[in-house]
Amino acid sequence: MGKMHVKKGDAVIVIAGKEKGKKGKVIAVDTAKNRVIVEGLNQVKRHTKPSQNNPQGGIITKEAPIHASNVMLVDPESGKPTRVKVVQQADGTKVRTAVKSGKAI
Structure with a gap:
């Protein structure tokens, strides 16, 4: 798995x-x-x-x-392929984010 x-x-x-x-x-x-x-x-x-x-x-x-x-x-902004990173926000929740634009997915 x-x-x-x-x-x-x-x-x-x-x-x-x-x-x-x-x-x-x-x-x-x-x-x-x-x-x-x-x-x-x-x-x-x-x-x-x-x-x-x-x-x-x-x-x-x-x-x-x-x-x-x-x-x-x-990528939600450009519509092009992007890698993904997980960003931890201030309140402790984790959000998947597009590497190219920095926008949350």
Whole structure:
């Protein structure tokens, strides 16, 4: 179980691979495998048998996981990729902050 620089719901940009330069929202995080699933990116087609949930069966399209090292958080100010640092505020709470702009994420 590794510590991740992204969380569910974060806006990220892909920095490597076939989806390079595309932005999306993190749907799920797998800390054991160090992978994330980004909404609308890295889509694959799956042939599924008819089941209770999907009585029709057929070909469905869903997102496949991407390695966490291939995504970076989007800077809320500029919209560009940025690293993240954790800043402790005066009242003792910790806030994730964009390194480029210094804005809280």
